[in-house]
Amino acid sequence: MNIQDNAVVSLHYKLFLVEDGDLVESTSDGPLVYLHGHDNIIPGLERQLEGMGAGDKASIVVQPEEAYGDYNNGAQEEIPLEALPGDLDLEEGMILSLLDDQNNQHIVVVLEVKDDTVVLDFNHPLAGEALRFEVEIAHVRAASDEEIAHGHAHSGDGHHH
Template identity: 45%
Template sequence: MQIAERTVATFHYTLTNDAGAVLDSSSGGEPLAYLHGVGGIVPGLEKAMEGRQVGDKFDVVVSPEEGYGTPNDMLIQVVPREAFQGVDELAVGMQFQAQTPQGAISVVIAKIEDGMVTVDGNHPLAGQNLHFAIEVTDVREASVEEVLHGHVHGAGGHHH
């Protein structure tokens, strides 16, 4: 069976950056399962998975535009230290939830200088090429429930 819409694909992956540093991997753990065609993985990888089958091993480079996007300057803000009331210690790399008119987003402290804190709401991998090494381990038809819910259900079903 080939990966196509309304199939569940399971795969092992190793994700590296342009320098070859490993950013994430399923090695030594469970493979990742996703419902194909609903945007459960980055678009460039989903396109590369189309038509693949069990046993396929391949490498793909996903551009920022087909991955986590290009950095959006509108998601970078400089706020006063006082905006972090109740937080004694701040450090670059710390993550917080910020409230926006569109809802909560995750932000990371990018810089702290002169009582001002620069926060970045871009995905940490925005602007980066994503190098995936893939091994497809399973492909099956999605259940009606999975298709209706838009995601994979685990063994024994999924309860909302």
């Protein structure tokens, strides 16, 4: 079958920044497996994968508004060092994963480390970036009713609720 809503897709990809061509990440540890049509991957990639089938390759460019959004200059915050876990060896440019009071995860970049505070950038590290994915579709299958009800793919060993 080809990629459509409620298909479970396995694909390999390499993700590059359009601006300077840097490789950001790749599926070297195994394919990405996701349920299509349930907002599990960035919208611009999901839209352009539609209709592809196993063995197909493509180079897909996604603009920031269909990826991680535009860069927001107001999304920087200075917080007390003591609000962060004490065992962090903070350095500028470091990427941290923080949980807020509501247990939402935030990926932040350390902009500046001061004596008692740290300036964090709450923009996604890829905000404002146009992205290029080199994809190769490994496998496409119909999702089970349970997967559709859950809104995600079940791939055996790795699945936990």
